[in-house]
Amino acid sequence: MSIEVSDISQYFGDQAALENVSLDIKEGEFFSLLGPSGCGKTTLLNIIAGFLYPTTGTVNINGNEVTDLPPYRRKIGMVFQNYALFPHLNVFDNVAYGLKVQKLPKKEIKERVHESLSLVKLEAFAKRMPQQLSGGQQQRVAMARALAIRPSVLLLDEPLSNLDAKLRKEMQTELRLLQQKIGITTVMVTHDQEEALSMSDRIGVLGEGRVKQIGEPLHIYRQPENRFVAEFIGQANLLEVTPADHPPEDDRYCYFHADHYQDEEGEPLKLKVLKENLDGPAEHCPLLMIRPERIHISDQASAEHANEVKTEIQHVNYQGNAIQLEVGMQGKGTFQVQVSDSVFVDPPEIGMLLYISWKNEDMIPLAGEESQNAPVYQESKK
Amino acid sequence: MDNRVVNKKKKPPRDWGAMFLWIVGGFIYLFLTLPILVIILSAFSPNPYPEFPPTSFSLTWFNEVFTSSEWLEALWTSILLVIIVTPITLILGTTAAYAIARLDFPGKQALQALMMSPLMIPHVVLGIALLYQATSMGWIGTINGLVIAHLVIAFPYVIRTVSVSVSNLDPALEAASMNLGAGPVRTFFKVTVPLIKPGIMAGAVFAAVTSFGEISISAFVSSPNWVTVPVRIFNYVDQTFDPAINAVSVIFILLSVGAMIIIERTIGLTKVF
Amino acid sequence: MRRFIKNQRNKGFYWLLLLPSILFLIGFLVIPFVLLADLSFRDVDAYMNTQDTYSFAQYAEVFSSSTNLKTVGITLIVAFITAILTLTLAYPAAYLLVYAKRSFVRTLLYIILITPLLTSMVVLSFAWIVILAQNGLINQILVSLNVIDEPLSMLWNMQTVIVAYIQVLLPFAVLPIATSLSDIDPSLTKASMSLGESRIRTFFRVILPLTIPGFIAGFIIVFSLAAGSYITPLLLGGRLLPLLPLNIYQQVIQMSNLPLAAALSFTLLAGVGIVVSFFVWMLNRWEARMNG
Numbered sequence: 001m002s003i004e005v006s007d008i009s010q011y012f013g014d015q016a017a018l019e020n021v022s023l024d025i026k027e028g029e030f031f032s033l034l035g036p037s038g039c040g041k042t043t044l045l046n047i048i049a050g051f052l053y054p055t056t057g058t059v060n061i062n063g064n065e066v067t068d069l070p071p072y073r074r075k076i077g078m079v080f081q082n083y084a085l086f087p088h089l090n091v092f093d094n095v096a097y098g099l100k101v102q103k104l105p106k107k108e109i110k111e112r113v114h115e116s117l118s119l120v121k122l123e124a125f126a127k128r129m130p131q132q133l134s135g136g137q138q139q140r141v142a143m144a145r146a147l148a149i150r151p152s153v154l155l156l157d158e159p160l161s162n163l164d165a166k167l168r169k170e171m172q173t174e175l176r177l178l179q180q181k182i183g184i185t186t187v188m189v190t191h192d193q194e195e196a197l198s199m200s201d202r203i204g205v206l207g208e209g210r211v212k213q214i215g216e217p218l219h220i221y222r223q224p225e226n227r228f229v230a231e232f233i234g235q236a237n238l239l240e241v242t243p244a245d246h247p248p249e250d251d252r253y254c255y256f257h258a259d260h261y262q263d264e265e266g267e268p269l270k271l272k273v274l275k276e277n278l279d280g281p282a283e284h285c286p287l288l289m290i291r292p293e294r295i296h297i298s299d300q301a302s303a304e305h306a307n308e309v310k311t312e313i314q315h316v317n318y319q320g321n322a323i324q325l326e327v328g329m330q331g332k333g334t335f336q337v338q339v340s341d342s343v344f345v346d347p348p349e350i351g352m353l354l355y356i357s358w359k360n361e362d363m364i365p366l367a368g369e370e371s372q373n374a375p376v377y378q379e380s381k382k
Numbered sequence: 383m384d385n386r387v388v389n390k391k392k393k394p395p396r397d398w399g400a401m402f403l404w405i406v407g408g409f410i411y412l413f414l415t416l417p418i419l420v421i422i423l424s425a426f427s428p429n430p431y432p433e434f435p436p437t438s439f440s441l442t443w444f445n446e447v448f449t450s451s452e453w454l455e456a457l458w459t460s461i462l463l464v465i466i467v468t469p470i471t472l473i474l475g476t477t478a479a480y481a482i483a484r485l486d487f488p489g490k491q492a493l494q495a496l497m498m499s500p501l502m503i504p505h506v507v508l509g510i511a512l513l514y515q516a517t518s519m520g521w522i523g524t525i526n527g528l529v530i531a532h533l534v535i536a537f538p539y540v541i542r543t544v545s546v547s548v549s550n551l552d553p554a555l556e557a558a559s560m561n562l563g564a565g566p567v568r569t570f571f572k573v574t575v576p577l578i579k580p581g582i583m584a585g586a587v588f589a590a591v592t593s594f595g596e597i598s599i600s601a602f603v604s605s606p607n608w609v610t611v612p613v614r615i616f617n618y619v620d621q622t623f624d625p626a627i628n629a630v631s632v633i634f635i636l637l638s639v640g641a642m643i644i645i646e647r648t649i650g651l652t653k654v655f
Numbered sequence: 656m657r658r659f660i661k662n663q664r665n666k667g668f669y670w671l672l673l674l675p676s677i678l679f680l681i682g683f684l685v686i687p688f689v690l691l692a693d694l695s696f697r698d699v700d701a702y703m704n705t706q707d708t709y710s711f712a713q714y715a716e717v718f719s720s721s722t723n724l725k726t727v728g729i730t731l732i733v734a735f736i737t738a739i740l741t742l743t744l745a746y747p748a749a750y751l752l753v754y755a756k757r758s759f760v761r762t763l764l765y766i767i768l769i770t771p772l773l774t775s776m777v778v779l780s781f782a783w784i785v786i787l788a789q790n791g792l793i794n795q796i797l798v799s800l801n802v803i804d805e806p807l808s809m810l811w812n813m814q815t816v817i818v819a820y821i822q823v824l825l826p827f828a829v830l831p832i833a834t835s836l837s838d839i840d841p842s843l844t845k846a847s848m849s850l851g852e853s854r855i856r857t858f859f860r861v862i863l864p865l866t867i868p869g870f871i872a873g874f875i876i877v878f879s880l881a882a883g884s885y886i887t888p889l890l891l892g893g894r895l896l897p898l899l900p901l902n903i904y905q906q907v908i909q910m911s912n913l914p915l916a917a918a919l920s921f922t923l924l925a926g927v928g929i930v931v932s933f934f935v936w937m938l939n940r941w942e943a944r945m946n947g
Contacts, residue, residue, distance in 0.1 A: 128947060131947060403747055408751075410744050421778070431795070509904075511920075515687040638770055
C-alpha cells in the first residue's frame, strides 16, 4: 500500500524538527529515510506510525487519511532499533501478541505465528525467552512479530544498527529478500548510507528537518542535487567556482574559475563544463563536484584530457582494495583521489608528482546552499 | 508544490486517557498532602478546631508549646536523643556499610538482611522485645532504653545511604591509594571517607529525623522521666484533644522538609528512596 | 605472595570495621528476640507475674481462643486490603512521577511523596483526627455546605484506619513502582500499540507484568507495616478494634501479661513472615521465568 506524507512540519517548542516534508512512497517499495542524527528521520517515522502528532500536514495510507488515528488503529508493523521484544513473553507469545489483540481463534494464532517464525527461520526458538537469543535472532523475532499482524506497511527504525558489521551485512540481504518476497511497502530509517544504498528502491535524504533529495540509490549517488547530499553520501571533491570569460568561438561550453585551486604561478584552476550538463545559466552554478573514484591518475601529462591538473601527493591512506590519496596543486587546493590497489606496483610516496584528470561529464554541478530549499520533490515522480 | 502554502495548523485529537490519569493522580497527591495542609491550617488558627477557609492568623498555639514545661521537657529529651543517637549510628553504619561492600563471605546476604530488618519487623514486636530487654537489664527510669531503640531503628537508614555512596565509589581509587603506599586505615580515612561523605551526611539526616519522629518503640521503652515529643503527642491524643499539638506537628513537618533539602543536596532523593 | 598477605590484612581491617555493628546487632536485636522467644514459653501466675517454668500455655491460649484467631485473621486481611488499595492508588501516582514532562512538577510530586515518609507517624495520625473528628474539617465543610445537619461520626472504625494507613503507607508503594516503571523501555509501549493494542490494554499486558518486582516490593513493605503498626489504629480506631498489634500493646500496657504478648508477637511475626515469604517466592519465580 502506498504512503503519502504531505507537508509535514513538527515543532518542539520553537525548534523545528521537520519542515514541510512531503513524500510519496509507492506500493511495494522499499524506501529509506537517510540522514545524520538529528535530521528528523525518526520523528518522521514516529509521525507515520502515529506516536507523534504533526504540527501541520497529513499522512495518508493507501489514500485514506490516518493523521488522526491513534497508532493502534493504523495496522502498521514496526521494528524498533532495540527490537522492543516483551521481556516477560517468550518468542511465541511475542509474535502472537498482535494476533491476540485481534481475538483470532487459538488455532489460527498458532498457524500464523509459525508461519511468521518460519519466514525468519526461527521456528525452533518459539519457547525461548528474548533474553536467551542473540542480537540477530532478536532482530528476526521483531520482524516476525511485526509481520504476523499482516500490516499494511512496515516501518523499520534503524533495524540493524545494533548488530556487528558482519551480521549486519548478512541481515541486509536477508531483510531485503524477505521484503521482496512479501512485497510489503517498507520505510526504513537509517544513518548508514551503505545500508540505504544497497537495500532501497528509493532513498529520501533528510537534513536539518528538510528533504534534501529523493531518488534511486544510483541517482542519489551519481547526481546529488546539492552540497548536503554530495557530502553526506560518499566522498566528494567540491569546487567553488565563479563563471569566467570564454573564447567566443566555443559556445558549447561554460567556463569557470575555481579560485581556491591555484598552480605554482598563482593562476586559478580553469574548468569547462558542457552547457547541456548545467541546469541553468552559469551564474546559478556555484559548485562543481567530482567523486574521488572518477579521477584518473597518470605520471605524465597527456593531451587527451581537457581537465588535467599537475599535483603532488600529500597524503596516502592505504585501505587494502583501494588507495585513498590526497593530492595538492602546486599553488593551493587539494583533491581526494581514490584508485584501485592494482594501479600501483609499489605504493605511492608522498611528494610524488601526479597528473590527475577527469571527464567532462564527471563534473556534477550542484545547487548552492541558499537554493537547497528548492523543491526537490518532483524529481521522484518519474 | 502549491499545497505547501496551505499551512493550516491542526489540533491533535484530545488524549482523554492522559487527562483522566492526571485527574486521578492529582487527587491521589492531594490526598497525600491533605493531613499536612490541615495541620498547617490549624496550627496558625486561633481556634481549637480547624476552619475552612481560615478566618484569622495566630501564633497562640506556638506560644503555648514554648511556654509549657511539659512540652519543653519532651523537646529536650528528643533533642538529647538525637545528639546521642546520630553520631553513634553514623559510626556503626558507615563502617559496617563500607566493610560489607568490600567483603565477600557466606552468609553476607543474611547479615545484610539482619541489618535492614528493623525496617520490616512489626514495630510492636520490636517494641516489646526491647522493653523486655531493658526491664531485664534494670534500665527502668533511665534514657538507655530509648537510646538503644533509636539506635536500632536509625541504623538501617545509615546503612542504606552509605551503601549508595560506597557502590558509586570506584574501588580503583582505593587501590591507587594503597599502591602509593598508604595502608588500609590511612586509605579509609584519607580516600574513602571523604568520597562517601555525601552518603554519610544523608545518613546523619536520616538518623536524626528517624530518631526525632520515632514513636512505635519509644512508646514502650519511655519512662515518665524520659518522654519524647512523639510519645507526648501520643499520650495526649490518646486521652484528650490538645490543639497545641498542631503547632508541635508543624515543627515536625518543617524538620522533614529541611531534611529533604539536605538529602537532595547531598546524594539526591531519588537515590535513597 | 606479598600481595596475598596484603590482601589478607585488608580483609582483617574490613572485619574489624564490621565487628562493632555485628556485636551491636547481636546485643540489641538478636538477644532481645531470643529473650522474647524465651518469654513466650513462660507461665504466668494469677497476677500476671512471669514464672520461671516453661510450657506452651501462652501459645495454647493464642490458638485455642476463637477471639484471638479471629484477630489474627482480621489483622492479616486488613493489612492485605490496605496493601491492595495502596498499590492500586500507587500506580497512577507513580505514572505521574515518572512521566511528568516538566522537572519542577516532578520535584513537587517528589516532595509531596517524601514529606509523609519523614514525618512522624503520630503526627500524621493526629492530622487525620483533625480532619475526621466530629468538629473536624470534613464535618465543618459538609455542615457549612448544608449537605448534612448533624456531624458524621467518622472515627473509631476500621475503614478510617485503612484510609489513614493508605495515606501513611502510599509513598512506600509509589517509590518501588516508580523505579520499576522507569526501568521499562518506552519502545515497549510503542511496540504494543503498533501491534494494535490500545493504551489501557497495553498497561495490563505489558506495563503491569513488567512492574511486578516493584509491585511485590511495595506490597511486602506496605503489608508488613500495616500488619505491625498499632499507633494509627489506636489513635483513629480506638483500643477495641480487633487488630493483633493493638492486642499486643494492650497485653503489655494494661494487662502486663508479657508472656502472652510475646506469644502473640511471634504469632504476628509468623503470619507476616508466611505472607511475605510467599511474595518473595513469587518474585523469584517471576524472575526465573523472565530469564528463561
